[in-house]
Amino acid sequence: MVVFFCGTLQKVVLHLFIITKAFATLHKKSWDNCYFGSAECKCQKVPNNLLKADCSGRRLHTLPVFNTSVIWIDLSNNEISNISSGFPRNVSYINLSENNIQELVMHPFHRLSNLKTLNLERNMINITMVYSGLFADLTSLTELSLKGNIQNKFKPTVIKDDVFSELKSLETLKIDGPANVTFGKGFQNITMLQKLDLSGITGNCSFQRISHNMFLNMPKLTYVDVSACDILDIEEGAFGKLQYLEHLDVSHNKQLGFASLPNITHNLNKTSIRVLRGNGINCLSGIGTKILKRHFENLKHTNISEIYFEKNRLEQLEPGAFRLLPNTITSISFGENKLTQGRYILDYFFLQNIRVYNISVQLRPPPFPESIFEQCAEKTDVLHENKQYFDNEDIQEKEGNKYESMMNDFIGSKWNEHHVTFYIPKTLEVLYANMSRLYGTVPEFGINATGAREIYAQDNFLYSWDGPVHGMENIKIMDLSNNFCSHISKSFLKYARGLTTLRMSKNDIGKSLSSDMEGEIFKNTVSMKADSPSYEYDIMISYSAKELSFVLTDVIPRLENEAGFQLYIKDRDEPAGISCGEAIMEAIQKSKRVVCLVTKSFLKSTWQDYELNMSRMEAIEDRENLNFVHLIIFPDVCNGSISIQTLDLVRQECFSEYPEEECAFDDFWETLISHIKEFNRY
Structure with a gap:
């Protein structure tokens, strides 16, 4: 400091x-004016008397004639339609995004053996028209982006695997996902390919189905993004063949529904999955959704560490669903849903290595007017009576009895006859419960949460803070602002000796504070800074x-x-x-x-x-x-x-x-x- x-x-x-x-x-001026013919650009010198040339946003219609010392070129946001005139041989980076390129004729990448990154996003290139030899000289290319080139998603588009197979060093491919997308046998030759980005968020993606062999010829993938692709169906085990897969994003395919999760997660235990993103895989509007045990069944033998299911109208989880998650789970995010409390919260006890749990922003309505006029019907579970997950009365009764017996595990011995102690995984460090529809008074109770350091419970309806809350000694940061609270007892913070930051703004506790003439409310918060500004x-x-x-x-x-x-x-x-x-x-x-x-x-x-x-x-x-x-x-x-x-x-x-x-x-x-x-x- x-x-x-x-x-x-x-x-x-x-x-x-x-x-x-x-x-x-x-x-x-680290970037100085420079000229390549009549084109005015900005240049930066780099070691060995080489240059980086920034010619973006110059309204150029043709390629400038670059000299051989230029190794980095940004020509984005221009009006270039033809790139056949060529680039300097030693260039390692070319950005041609947001131009008017329609065809890649006359081998424009000839002899560019040092090129590592090529960005052709948001042009008008018909990738069906690419030809053998186009990429043959790009022996060092590690990243290629062709996103935002499909102008008409209904027009047939073919990804020619024999042409892309020339990119032997390619590690990252960002490309549009046409309706009939396939990745043929030629992709087997791209043995370094690890990342495939088909997301409709940053490009155009319109295929509605992922077959079980869609990624069969890309076995080394570690990162797959198929978000916002209008996907209706994913065949069982489509991702389970990817042995090295670590990050999977199927978000914003609104009609998949939680019912698709068993197919999505089938055989993920045979992969290296760490992160699963399934945000917005249900429609914007409708009654609350529910995660069933069968939805998480395939995850229990994986090493997954993070799951994200935000913006899914999620209201409940079936009791026992959390217990199907592996011990490797460290972060769960259920933000922007409509969660209500239920018996599933008893399963928090089984999340033994959880560090971050996000159930924030449970009050935000779906966007208007999209939620009213959207044409969307997510896939739902069709269960039969002979299925173990069928929610009939006999199973409900058995589950009820089991959860009554679990109470003693989750709720510990009483501090006194008036309250209980809740046992929370000792690894949990941060709880996000802001805007989570928490309603009522805060009574006297205890928490056994030795690892917890931060609690965010602002923007709820906790209107009376009675307490005291036992077991708060290790909490450092607590946010209770904007809770419509009109009363705080003098003993509420009795055990909050470790607090360094307490936020209580936008409440109505002035009367309680003004009557606390002896300063009893805050007397035990010895570590806290009430002179710190809010x-x-x-x-x-x-x-x-x-x-x-x-x-x-x-x-x-x-x-x-x-x-x-x-x-x-x-x-x-x-x-x-x-x-x-x-x-x-x-x-x-x-x-x-x-x-x-x-x-x-x-x-x-x-x-x-x-x-x-x-x-x-x-x-x-x-x-x-x-x-x-x-x-x-x-x-x-x-x-x-x-x-x-x-x-x-x-x-x-x-x-x-x-x-x-x-x-x-x-x-x-x-x-x-x-x-x-x-x-x-x-």
């Missing part, structure tokens, strides 16, 4: 220095307009929906009727931390300059901590390396680099979330 103790004059001088230095730093937002996200889609598709789901942070997003939360400058200052002051998405467009934006510099002044003047500002440096700025000198006003641990490889995204967000939580504790 860097702390400044300055008089008024010293502060003025310091502020002037910061502003001058910050602007000089941000506007330092902030409305955990994080203010500073970003340029061009990054709005990234904020919506990545930042909000990761930091707000999954991690439970309250974010300030200017396009969503900026108050009306005040100037931009005033809105920025107000947001900074209301936020516990500022996170800046530093891209090329960010560095070129006057408003982002202003936000960053005002945040830095806030860090020094009011927070006394330069860690208040955290920079996420994107590949278009640093491309694998960054000069600390360009960030000399921020300590080295206050920035992180966003990875280029999508397989590293999960680790990046997990590390960032941990870093922010650690900062927020102090």
